Amino acid sequence: MTDVDDATDFAVVVYREDERWEAEILPVALTEDLDGLVHALRQQPSLGGTIGLVAVGDDFFVAIRLLGDETMIFLSDVTASVDWSLARQVLDRLDIPVPDDEELDQVLPVGDMSIFADLGLDEMELGAISGDLELYPDEMLLSIAGRLGFAQAFERALDALG
Numbered sequence: 001m002t003d004v005d006d007a008t009d010f011a012v013v014v015y016r017e018d019e020r021w022e023a024e025i026l027p028v029a030l031t032e033d034l035d036g037l038v039h040a041l042r043q044q045p046s047l048g049g050t051i052g053l054v055a056v057g058d059d060f061f062v063a064i065r066l067l068g069d070e071t072m073i074f075l076s077d078v079t080a081s082v083d084w085s086l087a088r089q090v091l092d093r094l095d096i097p098v099p100d101d102e103e104l105d106q107v108l109p110v111g112d113m114s115i116f117a118d119l120g121l122d123e124m125e126l127g128a129i130s131g132d133l134e135l136y137p138d139e140m141l142l143s144i145a146g147r148l149g150f151a152q153a154f155e156r157a158l159d160a161l162g
Helices: 026-031 034-043 077-083 086-094 125-132 136-148 149-161
Strands: 010-017 019-024 050-056 062-069 068-075
Touching: 010 026, 010 034, 010 136, 010 149, 019 034, 019 149, 026 034, 026 050, 026 086, 034 050, 034 062, 034 086, 050 086, 050 136, 062 086, 062 136, 068 077, 068 086, 077 086, 125 136
Parallel strands: none
Antiparallel strands: 010 019, 010 050, 050 062, 062 068
């Protein structure tokens, strides 16, 4: 199965430089390549680690955080793995099976729910944001960016998309 609509797909790297949050757009091809995405994030030096935020279509987002040698990954909706390559790659990395058809009736986040806990966004809040069916993935990521304090940098990066 191929990924259908990349018009709303984007990948952003977020990092701290000189005590300020910075964000830059990554190549859209990385929205389909988890290993390539992690590699790109490792190329961005940052004392406080690097964050990768990816939105795919109107369906889901992936958050990745690199701290030293540790890689934390969060997928907003496990059911996306049925239709989307990146979501399947995340499940493979987390050693979680792709859900069966009878398990596809609700949005369930998977991965490191405490990925941003030390930055002020706890597991419950992350779960609430990712489970809000009124929001699109880019809106969920903007909400997360706001809670973590880098909404302006994130919005500037997205504005560069056009």
